[in-house]
Amino acid sequence: MKSVSELTDFYYKVLYPTLNKLEKDRKHLRYRIILVGFALTFVFFLGSLALQNAFFLGLDFFAFVLFAYAGIGAFVYKILIKGYTDDFKSVIIHPLIKELDNRLSYTHLFHVAQHLFERSQLFQGRIDRISGNDFVNGEIDGVKIEFSDLHVERRHKDSRGRESWTTLFRGLFIVADFNKTFHGKTVVLPDSAQKTFGDLIGGWLQSKNLGRDELIKLDDVEFENKFVVYGTDQIEARYILSHSLMKRILAFKKKTKHPLYISFVGHAIHIAIEYNKDLFEPTVFSSLLDYKTAMEYVQTLHLAIGIIEELKLNQKLWSKR
Amino acid sequence: MSVTMIIFVVIAIILVLMYNSLVSKKNQVENIFAGVDAVLKKRYDLIPNLVASVSKYMEHEKGILEEVTKLRADANKPNISDAQKIALDAKVSSALGSIMIAVENYPELKANENVMHLQHSLNEVEEQISAARRSYNQAVTDYNNAIEMIPTNFMAQAMNYQRKAVFEIDELQRQNVNVKELFN
Numbered sequence: 001m002k003s004v005s006e007l008t009d010f011y012y013k014v015l016y017p018t019l020n021k022l023e024k025d026r027k028h029l030r031y032r033i034i035l036v037g038f039a040l041t042f043v044f045f046l047g048s049l050a051l052q053n054a055f056f057l058g059l060d061f062f063a064f065v066l067f068a069y070a071g072i073g074a075f076v077y078k079i080l081i082k083g084y085t086d087d088f089k090s091v092i093i094h095p096l097i098k099e100l101d102n103r104l105s106y107t108h109l110f111h112v113a114q115h116l117f118e119r120s121q122l123f124q125g126r127i128d129r130i131s132g133n134d135f136v137n138g139e140i141d142g143v144k145i146e147f148s149d150l151h152v153e154r155r156h157k158d159s160r161g162r163e164s165w166t167t168l169f170r171g172l173f174i175v176a177d178f179n180k181t182f183h184g185k186t187v188v189l190p191d192s193a194q195k196t197f198g199d200l201i202g203g204w205l206q207s208k209n210l211g212r213d214e215l216i217k218l219d220d221v222e223f224e225n226k227f228v229v230y231g232t233d234q235i236e237a238r239y240i241l242s243h244s245l246m247k248r249i250l251a252f253k254k255k256t257k258h259p260l261y262i263s264f265v266g267h268a269i270h271i272a273i274e275y276n277k278d279l280f281e282p283t284v285f286s287s288l289l290d291y292k293t294a295m296e297y298v299q300t301l302h303l304a305i306g307i308i309e310e311l312k313l314n315q316k317l318w319s320k321r
Numbered sequence: 322m323s324v325t326m327i328i329f330v331v332i333a334i335i336l337v338l339m340y341n342s343l344v345s346k347k348n349q350v351e352n353i354f355a356g357v358d359a360v361l362k363k364r365y366d367l368i369p370n371l372v373a374s375v376s377k378y379m380e381h382e383k384g385i386l387e388e389v390t391k392l393r394a395d396a397n398k399p400n401i402s403d404a405q406k407i408a409l410d411a412k413v414s415s416a417l418g419s420i421m422i423a424v425e426n427y428p429e430l431k432a433n434e435n436v437m438h439l440q441h442s443l444n445e446v447e448e449q450i451s452a453a454r455r456s457y458n459q460a461v462t463d464y465n466n467a468i469e470m471i472p473t474n475f476m477a478q479a480m481n482y483q484r485k486a487v488f489e490i491d492e493l494q495r496q497n498v499n500v501k502e503l504f505n
């Protein structure tokens with residue numbers, strides 16, 4: 001696989017002419033958005049003032065106007081940037097993925113299926129809306145992998161019937177074949193209880209987590225500090241989480257710098273990295289040529305595709321060969 | 322209800338909880354040992370086949386092959402204690418490790434498909450055994466902690482619970498057994 005620096009080179013050298021053209025589009029687009037924004041604000045301002053003068057409406061009316069303004073604004077913004085986003089995905093993100101590994105295919109508007117997200121059991125609770133994009137899938141060294149941006153939400157209704165949505169998960173969701181055979185399930189979550197309450201009370205709280213299976217205490221101190229593991233089978237969980245895999249997961253966590261959730265269910269490893277934003281989207285108000293922006297695209301892709309090598313998923317044991 | 326009554330009930334509840342937690346820890350150890358036993362048995366089952374395939378070539382290592390066979394016979398005896406099983410496991414691990422190193426000296430053996438298959442099966446079983454040992458050690462540590470720490474130690478004494486031994490794997494042995502590193 002190509003390294004991050006090779007990929008950055010590719011971004012700035014091979015993609016440069018395309019980037020330059022896209023950068024021009026971006027500047028036009030920014031100008032247009034500002035113009036439309038001003039016009040929209042002006043229309044809303046005048047409109048609401050006129051209605052207020054005519055009918056003497058109260059605070060509720062202004063709340064409604066603000067709500068409508070935000071809603072229509074977001075809608076218009078989405079329409080305005082659609083063409084630009086599509087271009088960006090097909091001329092920048094797609095070639096980047098192909099350059100990383102040409103065995104992978106990329107579909108802009110797809111996402112990882114809901115049943116895979118549910119199967120992972122990483123996030124518990126009802127799912128009412130699932131959306132995402134930038135779906136990548138393929139087979140590398142005999143390991144099937146797929147990942148995408150994912151945004152999973154749940155709907156709430158308060159006593160007055162007003163609807164609101166909370167996010168269950170937002171970030172990168174990866175599913176790949178695992179190199180060992182297993183039958184139960186093992187879930188690795190970030191350790192919040194032990195961090196907040198210390199070893200004694202935190203450990204006790206962890207063992208009392210009713211929504212989860214048995215607590216599995218592992219013999220790697222650093223891993224135990226960073227993660228909490230639940231599973232259906234004590235022995236199998238340790239068979240999966242060998243000393244070397246725990247070390248690799250810790251190294252992977254250091255690299256991601258975001259909360260990491262991992263589960264082993266079915267024949268697969270599920271990895272959720274919580275970024276809390278939509279990934280692989282073009283910037284509108286800052287330059288595409290900016291080094292930080294470029295690095296974010298390159299590093300995130302490299303991280304996702306790199307898990308096969310990073311976690312050595314391609315080193316299969318005999319029974320999986 | 323009088324104060325003494327309340328105190329009495331609270332103490333009774335605490336005692337019951339302590340008793341139950343000790344019993345569940347003891348059962349957890351037994352439960353996991355059953356798992357350890359299952360994977361150990363899986364490895365013992367591989368031994369006859371392994372010995373049969375390599376003995377034709379390994380003239381100088383007859384002693385160790387016989388030892389492994391004997392250890393297997395010992396392990397299959399009925400009514401051996403958990404502690405004995407643990408001791409046997411350590412011996413078998415080191416003997417198998419030596420055989421695997423010896424295989425390196427015989428090119429015909431290394432190329433033999435049956436031996437290769439056995440090596441890989443053994444490697445997989447070793448990984449399972451290692452996981453089982455780690456689970457067992459964790460369960461035993463929880464159990465030992467409970468019977469030594471205040472306040473459950475008093476209860477454990479009354480119940481006559483004894484400390485249990487963990488699997489000890491010294492570094493050298495661990496390296497010997499790591500068949501995968503040797504053959505990949």
